[in-house]
Amino acid sequence: MGETLAVNFREDSTVRGHSSWWATVVACAVAVVACSGGGASGDRVLVSAAASLTDVFTAMEAAFEDATPDVDVVLNFGPSSGLREQIMEGAPADVYASADEANMARLVDAGEVAGEPQVFARNRLQIVVPEGNPGGVTGLADFARDGLFIGLCADGVPCGVLARELLANAGVDPVVDTDEPDVRSLLTKVAQGELDAGIVYVTDVVAADGVEGIEVPPEHQVETAYPIAVLGEAPNRNGAEKFVAFVMSDAGRSILSSFGFAAP
Amino acid sequence: MSITPDRRRHTARPPAALVVLGCLGLALFVVPLVGLLGRVPWSDLPALLATDVVTDALRLSLVASLAATAISFVLGLPLAWILARTVFPGRRLVRGVVMLPLVLPPVVGGAALLFALGRRGLIGGPLAEATGLVLPFSIWGVILATTFVAMPFLVITVEGALRNLDGRHEGAASTLGASRWTVLRRVTLPMIAPSLASGLLLTWARAFGEFGATVTFAGNLQGRTQTMPLAVFVALESDRDTAVAISLVMVLISLGVLVALRDRWTRSL
Known part of the structure; x- marks a missing residue:
């Protein structure tokens, strides 16, 4: 191992160009901080949704953003239980849409949900x-x-x-x-x-x-019922509420039914 | 290994900036480990680890990772030798293809294996028709997927060692009448032994932790294809204590093997 990899990192090559190397490190750090600070993405809504919602919520995102151009929806798909786990561990999400009521109930019990979850599809x-x-x-x-x-x-x-x-x-x-x-x-x-x-x-x-x-x-x-809720620690509560309202609206419902979901 | 002076270890005090950055780097590995240890349900640990799920997964993980290491040795060593010692058109491309599993997301590798060797795959289809052997959903599928992902570690390590090898010893041996096979066995292999051991260790470590290609190609069934990483992933969904307990076992085994063997096998580096 030392053999192959170390060859590229012999001391002579790393010591030389000390200052330019430092400049790179600093530049990288600045870039990372600038991005994570998220100056431009002020009205971003992070939606954690069950994997079975992948297609319908992708369509929902497009329709919602057409209707509400100032809000940028970012979708995070995964197993309902895995997403719940992430949220309980402090992952910064605004909206949670689960494929079952059990995972939502556990999130409510953990005090992570703002208001009442609403069933939006079956x-x-x-x-x-x-x-x-x-x-x-x-x-x-x-x-x-x-x-x-x-x-x-x-x-x-x-x-x-x-x-x-x-x-x-x-x-x-x-x-x-x-x-x-x-x-x-x-x-x-x-x-x-x-x-x-x-x-x-x-x-x-x-x-x-x-x-x-x-x-x-x-x-x-x-x-099975699909509940959706705004999260208690939502960084963007306002945007989150707009998105949930859109999912519950007639426009949202017609998108849901075009993907085979039944009305609640 | 021909040790040149500049490769000897330095004991001089390193520059402060290096220490700071090095510690930051170390923190990246230590912090998650502390996070994991903080979640271990210590009092329930024996009961959690005594379940069939855990013992089955441990057995499968050990069998699959050791089998993958053995296959990598048998197939990867010749491949490394060919890449290091022969010249043929397209050698760079061949090396690139061999390294591909290092870069490719394992899930993609698993899907590719499925398309080629699955029950309805390019080769897997005719194979199943002719012999009835179905690789997915069997331990053979696990071993295959694991080998696919892990073998490049052996190939790069050994290829590098062969390239850096001082050819004079081998030259002397063949001048003295040793056959090419004898030279390989009695001169070349002993000389690259530390790198070979290191490569085998890396290969085993990668195989032991393999997840993506395995679950995509071989599926996930307790006692048949569910290795430790798969068991952790599934348990994370429903039973976090078990997931943490299995993770702890994986950490301890891996750390034990790496710490115990790395130095012993690679001391001469």
Whole structure:
């Protein structure tokens, strides 16, 4: 190791040009401070949203910024639980949109939410298979069938908890090949044909290429609510409230429904 | 290793600015570690670590990282030798390709592996048809993804050592009638042993911590493909105490190995 890497950093080359090197360090430090101070981005709203909202909130951002040019929305997508964790650890976010009520409730209990969370959309689950359904999957019973490659979201992220609830409702004990960390990685593996079936939100099936959805019997269906809230320590409370109001407005609702989300 | 005078260690007092910046650099590594230690649920630790999730993940991590290191040795050493000792058109490009996993986000590497070697992949498809062997969702997939990400560390380290090697010893050996294979085995390898050991250690360390390529290519299933980093990531979502406990084990194992072996194996550097 010392061999290869040290060669480039022999003393002769580092000692020479001492002052210009210092100048670089100082310049870098100044640049970093200037950027993080964020002089120009005065009305920035940081929205931490569940990964399953990626497409719809990207469209929401564009529409909102058209209507409210003085506010710049920055979207941070991730698993609802991971985002909640970040916020509880002090990450500076203005708005939190979760894919389930449990994570929002924990955030409310932790005193991180300003006011009441509002449910802005609902979603339901669907079986997802690769285009052409190579595994010949017809229903939830196939999740216990030998010889198929089956994936679910990990138990702990909302889509994983709900999928297991759905399977339990149907009395199916699944034989799982992978517990994917989030919806997107599960969808990728299904679209690629690596997995024969998975369970995701109907909105994910609508958005994804290369996959087909199979409805589950309504009596087993698990519906989920998406709550949104302005955070108590929001650096930009005003902008955050504007964004939440837009999501709840008719304009927001019509964007949501175009991506397959049901009204609250 | 031919040690030239300027490589000898200096014990002189370093300039103050260097010390300040060095300490800042050190803080970057120490502060997160302190943060982690502050979160360790010490009293519940034995119970948390005795669960199947943790023991399964530990076993898989050790098996996969050691297998990846062994494969890197068998395949990476010849590759390093070829890159260091032969001249052929496109050698720079080949070296660039070998180094690519160092730069590429591991998730991208994992996706690329999936497209090539997945169940419906370019090579993986025919392979599965012919032999029934499916790499994703199996320990073989974990080992493959881990090797992909870790092997470049062995190749660069060994290639550098071979380049800096004084060729006279090898020349003398072959003049004395040693075959090329004997020269490699009896002269070259012993001479680069410290760098080789260092490379193996780096390779193992990278393999032990591998996350992105593994989860993308091999998936995540307890007892089959869930290594320690994957277990931490999943537990972070739902059970932070377990996540912190597993992280602590990873830190202790890594630190133990690095501290114990780095100096012993690389003393002659």
